Amino acid sequence: MANARFETTFSFSRHRANCPVLCRACGHEIVVAPSAFADVFPLPVTIKEAERRLNCTVCGARRARLIPVPMPAAR
Ligand SMILES: [Zn+2]
Numbered sequence: 428m429a430n431a432r433f434e435t436t437f438s439f440s441r442h443r444a445n446c447p448v449l450c451r452a453c454g455h456e457i458v459v460a461p462s463a464f465a466d467v468f469p470l471p472v473t474i475k476e477a478e479r480r481l482n483c484t485v486c487g488a489r490r491a492r493l494i495p496v497p498m499p500a501a502r
Contacts, residue, residue: 433495452488
């Protein structure tokens with residue numbers, strides 16, 4: 428996984444990786460499964476674009492931070 432590159436939301440499904448998403452406004456953190464990303468973004472968007480579009484389920488702020496650290500997805 429050392430040279431895995433996470434440039435778009437599709438990178439996560441390609442690498443079967445979950446993505447921790449942190450809200451920079453309130454600190455709320457969730458882990459998004461690759462299949463959930465595919466539901467929200469049917470077409471691949473860049474990590475930066477996804478950060479702009481996601482809003483926090485707790486405080487509603489659009490200050491998401493995607494942390495593309497490969498986490499093995501549950502099988
Ligand atoms: Zn928040």
